[in-house]
Amino acid sequence: MDGRIADAGASGHRLPIRWGDTRSHETTFLGGGVSPVLMGYDAVLLDNDGIITRMTDRAVLARAVRGAFRDLGVRDPDPADVDALVVGVTPELLEEIAGRYDLDPAEFWYRRDLRSSMVQIRELRSGKKALYDDVAALADIPLPMGIVSSNQHRTIEAILEHYDLQDRFGTYYGREMDPASLARKKPATHYLDLAVADLGASEPIFVGDSESDIQAAAAAGMDSVFVRRDHRDGFDLAVSPTYEIASLSELPRILNGDPRPTH
Numbered sequence: 001m002d003g004r005i006a007d008a009g010a011s012g013h014r015l016p017i018r019w020g021d022t023r024s025h026e027t028t029f030l031g032g033g034v035s036p037v038l039m040g041y042d043a044v045l046l047d048n049d050g051i052i053t054r055m056t057d058r059a060v061l062a063r064a065v066r067g068a069f070r071d072l073g074v075r076d077p078d079p080a081d082v083d084a085l086v087v088g089v090t091p092e093l094l095e096e097i098a099g100r101y102d103l104d105p106a107e108f109w110y111r112r113d114l115r116s117s118m119v120q121i122r123e124l125r126s127g128k129k130a131l132y133d134d135v136a137a138l139a140d141i142p143l144p145m146g147i148v149s150s151n152q153h154r155t156i157e158a159i160l161e162h163y164d165l166q167d168r169f170g171t172y173y174g175r176e177m178d179p180a181s182l183a184r185k186k187p188a189t190h191y192l193d194l195a196v197a198d199l200g201a202s203e204p205i206f207v208g209d210s211e212s213d214i215q216a217a218a219a220a221g222m223d224s225v226f227v228r229r230d231h232r233d234g235f236d237l238a239v240s241p242t243y244e245i246a247s248l249s250e251l252p253r254i255l256n257g258d259p260r261p262t263h
């Protein structure tokens with residue numbers, strides 16, 4: 001199967017290499033400098049959870065939400081409310097749930113994010129929030145790279161430090177721990193735009209494992225790569241990424257403008 005989504009060109013996505021448009025081309029030597037390769041992209045931005053590190057179990061994150069309720073004196077929150085605050089929280093939902101318990105949304109959200117970050121850092125140190133093996137393939141990509149995550153910024157910082165990846169990424173963004181950040185996270189382009197500006201990129205590509213990653217990339221006018229890892233097996237994407245791959249080890253091939261499958 002061709003790695004490139006068949007209708008990506010027709011739906012308005014840029015082709016990765018536009019022959020004849022020399023302005024966007026850069027001649028780069030890959031594979032030990034054996035052959036010159038035309039690169040269509042000048043930066044790679046990646047999601048974190050499900051791409052760089054494994055995702056954290058919902059049960060662990062739910063524990064952090066219950067802890068935040070407890071911090072503010074709510075001993076027995078509705079399990080449905082706890083579940084709703086684990087992932088994909090909108091400012092409106094936060095407002096509604098906090099209001100139901102007579103909590104200040106900003107104070108509650110800060111506790112929720114802080115506890116969520118703390119449990120994830122604990123998972124990191126115990127080896128449960130592991131790095132995917134194929135992250136090693138990023139070393140073969142001679143382009144500036146960055147991370148744009150909807151996780152807390154402090155969590156992303158801890159991950160990069162724990163796995164000694166600070167030098168790999170020229171910039172990285174997670175959310176601030178306030179309700180306003182919920183409107184800025186993907187699928188919004190806010191943090192993507194900041195990362196692109198930091199890297200000075202004009203032809204970036206975004207790599208993610210969620211619909212919101214692909215939506216954010218499209219909204220920012222960027223091409224995208226959907227990585228269908230095991231946890232996305234059978235997952236029906238409602239939006240079309242420019243490429244779909246099974247592993248980051250296929251990423252250097254795409255960036256070389258060669259969408260042929262490796263298997």
Ligand SMILES: [Mg+2]
Nearest residue numbers: 047049050209
């Ligand atoms: Mg993800």
